[in-house]
Amino acid sequence: MKVTVFVSPKTTVLDPQGAAVEQAIKSLGHHSIEGVRVGKTVTFEMEGSDTPEIRDEIDRLCDGLLSNPVIEDYRYEITSE
Amino acid sequence: MKVAIIQFPGSNCDWDAEHSVEDVIGLPAGRVWHKDSLPDGTEAVIVPGGFSFGDYLRCGAIARFSPIMKDLQRFADQGGQVLGICNGFQILCESGLLPGALVRNDCMEFRCLNQGLKVEESNDRFNSKILGDNLSLPIAHGEGNYRASDEVVAELETNKQILLRYMPNPNGSINDIAGIRNNAGNVYGMMPHPERAVEDHHPCLDGLPVLKAFLQPLLNSSPVELSA
Numbered sequence: 001m002k003v004t005v006f007v008s009p010k011t012t013v014l015d016p017q018g019a020a021v022e023q024a025i026k027s028l029g030h031h032s033i034e035g036v037r038v039g040k041t042v043t044f045e046m047e048g049s050d051t052p053e054i055r056d057e058i059d060r061l062c063d064g065l066l067s068n069p070v071i072e073d074y075r076y077e078i079t080s081e
Numbered sequence: 082m083k084v085a086i087i088q089f090p091g092s093n094c095d096w097d098a099e100h101s102v103e104d105v106i107g108l109p110a111g112r113v114w115h116k117d118s119l120p121d122g123t124e125a126v127i128v129p130g131g132f133s134f135g136d137y138l139r140c141g142a143i144a145r146f147s148p149i150m151k152d153l154q155r156f157a158d159q160g161g162q163v164l165g166i167c168n169g170f171q172i173l174c175e176s177g178l179l180p181g182a183l184v185r186n187d188c189m190e191f192r193c194l195n196q197g198l199k200v201e202e203s204n205d206r207f208n209s210k211i212l213g214d215n216l217s218l219p220i221a222h223g224e225g226n227y228r229a230s231d232e233v234v235a236e237l238e239t240n241k242q243i244l245l246r247y248m249p250n251p252n253g254s255i256n257d258i259a260g261i262r263n264n265a266g267n268v269y270g271m272m273p274h275p276e277r278a279v280e281d282h283h284p285c286l287d288g289l290p291v292l293k294a295f296l297q298p299l300l301n302s303s304p305v306e307l308s309a
Binding site for chain 2: 009012013014016017019020064065066068070071
């Protein structure tokens with residue numbers, strides 16, 4: 001199965017990259033856009049199927065390595081492909 | 082060796098840290114590879130600056146899982162003296178030895194300059210009587226913007242855990258925080274580079290008293306005397 005992890009800066013944490021991108025978007029004339037946040041995507045293949053144990057393992061990975069809970073949130077999607 | 086300097090792939094201030102401790106201050110120091118153990122008899126550990134593991138994922142995120150970090154955790158739990166400088170500070174935050182995290186500078190630029198700092202009255206080793214009211218130390222970082230929850234920042238302020246504040250703020254760091262310590266007073270972290278300010282050919286010499294303050298338990302059993 002394929003796992004896609006989305007890591008994003010917490011809404012309470014300043015996101016300088018998001019702010020810079022938002023400025024660029026506005027300078028292109030898109031004034032109706034705001035709240036830009038820049039995160040990252042991590043994808044990997046994993047053996048097994050979508051079970052609570054597998055989700056525990058992915059959560060542990062996300063909480064320790066792939067994201068820093070002080071500054072980031074994460075969510076992930078599991079697809080069988 | 083009394084002072085162990087941890088070397089990760091991508092560390093680049095390890096030799097400077099060793100030189101400043103051993104040749105300038107005169108304490109036996111040595112570099113320890115991140116896959117090795119802390120040598121017996123280690124009395125202080127410096128986690129040096131650089132770009133450990135290429136800063137991939139987040140600064141310090143991968144170094145945090147290096148084998149030596151278990152030793153370092155144990156060493157710190159037992160009251161051992163630990164100092165993280167720049168990337169070392171980021172690693173200590175990622176590993177939970179210090180609270181908070183360091184994110185991208187708000188200016189989105191790498192900041193490399195001789196930075197003005199205000200010395201806080203933190204404890205009997207780090208205060209303005211010993212270090213002076215103000216210091217100037219080199220900074221060189223892209224991710225030095227200190228962030229923590231409001232509760233954590235309030236705790237840092239209440240417990241006097243803030244060592245140094247930027248003056249002026251180069252990176253958007255909350256409450257101008259440039260360096261902190263843990264509540265127990267044995268783990269220190271700062272973005273400025275004291276090891277780059279210890280000799281006459283450096284931009285200034287303010288790093289010397291900062292390193293000596295950190296190493297004070299090794300240098301002398303009594304508190305550092307106020308210099309005349």
